[in-house]
Amino acid sequence: MTDKTNSLEKLEHVAGNGLINRRHLLGLGLSSAGMAVASSVLAADNSLPLEIPRWSRQPGPGASGYGSRSSHTEYMQRTAGNPNPIYPGGGSSRSPLQHLQGTITPNSLHFERHHAGVPDIDPSLHKLVINGLVKQPLVFSYEDLLKYPMVSKIYFLECSGNSGSLWGANAADGSAQSIHGLVSCAEWTGIPLSTLLDEAGVEPQAQWVSAVGADAASMGRSVPLNRAMDDVLVALFQNGEPVRPEQGYPMRLFVPGCEGNISVKWLTQIKLSREPSQFRDETSKYTDTRPDRLSAQFTLPMGTKSLITSPSGQMALERQGVYQVTGIAWSGRGSIRRVEVSADGGQTWADARIESHQSEKALARFRIPWQWSGGSAVLQSRATDSRGNVQPSRSALIAEKGSLGRYHFHGIQSWSVSTSGEVSNVYA
Amino acid sequence: MHRKLIRLLALIGIAQIVFIASSQETVRLGTPISESQLEGFDLIVAADGSGLPAGSGTALQGKAVFESRCQACHSANGEGTSGNTRLVGGDMHSAGNPIRTVGSYWPYASTVFDYVRRAMPADAPKSLSDIEVYQVTAYVLYLNGIIDQYLILNSETLTQVKMPNRDGFIDESQAQ
Numbered sequence: 001m002t003d004k005t006n007s008l009e010k011l012e013h014v015a016g017n018g019l020i021n022r023r024h025l026l027g028l029g030l031s032s033a034g035m036a037v038a039s040s041v042l043a044a045d046n047s048l049p050l051e052i053p054r055w056s057r058q059p060g061p062g063a064s065g066y067g068s069r070s071s072h073t074e075y076m077q078r079t080a081g082n083p084n085p086i087y088p089g090g091g092s093s094r095s096p097l098q099h100l101q102g103t104i105t106p107n108s109l110h111f112e113r114h115h116a117g118v119p120d121i122d123p124s125l126h127k128l129v130i131n132g133l134v135k136q137p138l139v140f141s142y143e144d145l146l147k148y149p150m151v152s153k154i155y156f157l158e159c160s161g162n163s164g165s166l167w168g169a170n171a172a173d174g175s176a177q178s179i180h181g182l183v184s185c186a187e188w189t190g191i192p193l194s195t196l197l198d199e200a201g202v203e204p205q206a207q208w209v210s211a212v213g214a215d216a217a218s219m220g221r222s223v224p225l226n227r228a229m230d231d232v233l234v235a236l237f238q239n240g241e242p243v244r245p246e247q248g249y250p251m252r253l254f255v256p257g258c259e260g261n262i263s264v265k266w267l268t269q270i271k272l273s274r275e276p277s278q279f280r281d282e283t284s285k286y287t288d289t290r291p292d293r294l295s296a297q298f299t300l301p302m303g304t305k306s307l308i309t310s311p312s313g314q315m316a317l318e319r320q321g322v323y324q325v326t327g328i329a330w331s332g333r334g335s336i337r338r339v340e341v342s343a344d345g346g347q348t349w350a351d352a353r354i355e356s357h358q359s360e361k362a363l364a365r366f367r368i369p370w371q372w373s374g375g376s377a378v379l380q381s382r383a384t385d386s387r388g389n390v391q392p393s394r395s396a397l398i399a400e401k402g403s404l405g406r407y408h409f410h411g412i413q414s415w416s417v418s419t420s421g422e423v424s425n426v427y428a
Numbered sequence: 429m430h431r432k433l434i435r436l437l438a439l440i441g442i443a444q445i446v447f448i449a450s451s452q453e454t455v456r457l458g459t460p461i462s463e464s465q466l467e468g469f470d471l472i473v474a475a476d477g478s479g480l481p482a483g484s485g486t487a488l489q490g491k492a493v494f495e496s497r498c499q500a501c502h503s504a505n506g507e508g509t510s511g512n513t514r515l516v517g518g519d520m521h522s523a524g525n526p527i528r529t530v531g532s533y534w535p536y537a538s539t540v541f542d543y544v545r546r547a548m549p550a551d552a553p554k555s556l557s558d559i560e561v562y563q564v565t566a567y568v569l570y571l572n573g574i575i576d577q578y579l580i581l582n583s584e585t586l587t588q589v590k591m592p593n594r595d596g597f598i599d600e601s602q603a604q
Contacts, residue, residue: 086500086501086509086510086513086550087512087550088550088551090550115547116547116550116553129461129466129469129470130458131461131463131466131470136458136460137460137461137462137463137466138458138459138460138461139458139459139461140457140458140459144457144458144459145457147455147457148455148457149455196458199456199458200458210472210474212471212472216547216553216554217546217547217553218471218546218547218553218554219547220472220542220546224601224602226602227601269469269470269472271470271472273474273478274476275474275475275476276474276475276601277472277473277474277475277542278474278475278535278536278538278539279539279542279543280534280539280542280543280547283533283534283535283536283539283597284528284530284533284534284539287597289520289526289528290598293520293521293526293596294596294597294598295533295596295597295598296597296598296600297597297598297599297600297601298599298600298601299600299603300600300601333604404525404526
């Protein structure tokens with residue numbers, strides 16, 4: 001304890017209200033914000049001698065055909081709403097961002113959004129059709145597609161309705177998961193859509209690609225052809241395993257950086273046309289009404305965004321000391337170049353350390369030490385992407401876009417820390 | 429001598445790269461299919477009216493279909509029971525947050541036909557006949573005062589329906 005106290009005095013404070021230079025991250029014994037996890041190790045009485053635990057005295061079960069997580073981590077769950085009888089299978093579940101580390105979302109915890117539930121698809125009967133303005137309409141089987149050269153890329157996926165409650169006039173109580181849990185990140189492996197379009201032969205008049213899923217809603221979206229020919233994939237694998245049913249098994253479209261709805265799951269048809277199809281989910285939904293009452297449509301790339309996942313809403317700081325502030329950042333237009341953190345509601349900022357390879361259109365993990373001395377604080381993070389786009393404050397975003405829209409919120413999240421250590425969502 | 433050898437090796441290297449590239453390009457496993465074979469598979473009805481099937485219907489005919497297949501969730505006259513189920517009313521230029529419905533918000537009548545045929549009724553999607561979809565589409569447009577109850581909606585007349593918010597959208601697909 002004495003060593004720690006001494007070292008605290010030497011820490012270089014780089015911004016107001018306790019932010020410490022990111023270079024101190026590795027040398028510190030950091031506290032972490034309290035979660036609903038009973039930690040028997042931390043709770044141990046230090047005066048008792050340590051003993052060999054019971055699991056070191058008998059062999060455990062052997063290898064298994066399919067792995068499962070520790071029974072002690074089952075608190076990590078997606079939050080799914082209650083079934084809605086008038087919307088069978090519809091709805092979403094949110095990733096537990098405050099419990100996750102690194103940048104890859106485990107497949108079991110990747111967020112979901114369904115429009116008519118998860119179809120139970122037999123891959124041997126599933127077809128992918130390419131038709132419309134092509135020289136030769138084609139149909140592919142799943143087995144056919146597995147034989148094509150593939151690429152693997154790490155990309156985030158974010159529902160355009162993510163963080164949408166922050167458009168509201170009042171800051172509602174919520175956690176990182178309940179407010180922002182419609183974002184996840186995975187390694188997606190698949191066939192460049194351009195490969196299949198080239199095989200069918202795109203007619204020169206074609207400007208748009210309509211993608212349709214094989215779910216009960218036959219969910220459809222239109223993708224501009226220039227984007228479809230760029231980095232779009234027909235994804236067959238997610239984090240090394242076949243795409244899971246709730247993510248589109250046996251195949252989904254994956255449109256990197258863009259609002260999640262356009263990455264059509266259970267992909268079964270690609271149709272080329274001069275104009276967009278004007279599907280329900282690109283007119284009635286996923287469009288943003290502006291103050292002049294015109295509505296922005298096909299707002300595809302997701303904005304430059306970041307979020308502190310710990311400490312975050314509904315957590316509690318249990319003691320004064322140095323905490324690791326950490327979170328995720330992403331941009332639909334490039335990679336994350338910089339994340340700044342403020343502990344005083346945006347008056348002063350310090351650069352966080354960005355971990356991992358900063359790849360395009362993927363989550364980045366940031367960290368910075370912060371000394372909490374028991375006062376009130378407002379924690380914020382602000383991302384800048386490789387194209388110089390800076391995440392706006394909530395008020396600046398609303399000043400620009402108005403507040404009639406319901407999608408594409410990417411303003412700065414403010415977490416208030418009270419003098420008793422409770423963390424909550426606020427507008428600041 | 430050396431230089432020739434290096435050049436030869438370089439050529440072999442290039443040849444191998446070209447071979448690999450061309451062998452990848454030659455994976456062509458799509459099976460040709462004709463558009464007529466896709467008639468029952470391709471459900472897309474686009475804003476230009478392409479994909480609209482044969483058949484027709486009026487709002488007068490659609491009322492009975494609506495009452496038996498839609499009304500449980502969308503309520504009588506399409507006023508909705510909650511959330512997204514409201515189909516009628518609203519005004520994009522009203523004060524505050526406008527109520528967005530088929531009548532006030534949707535830019536194309538084709539989208540009503542397309543969405544009803546592919547996704548409705550939510551508990552039994554694709555169970556309506558094309559004729560019933562024309563009838564229900566006409567009824568929803570009629571409830572919004574966009575067409576009268578006698579208009580025969582078909583592949584020609586549906587495309588000519590101008591929705592109130594037709595010019596209310598900005599295409600941002602090419603924004604940077």
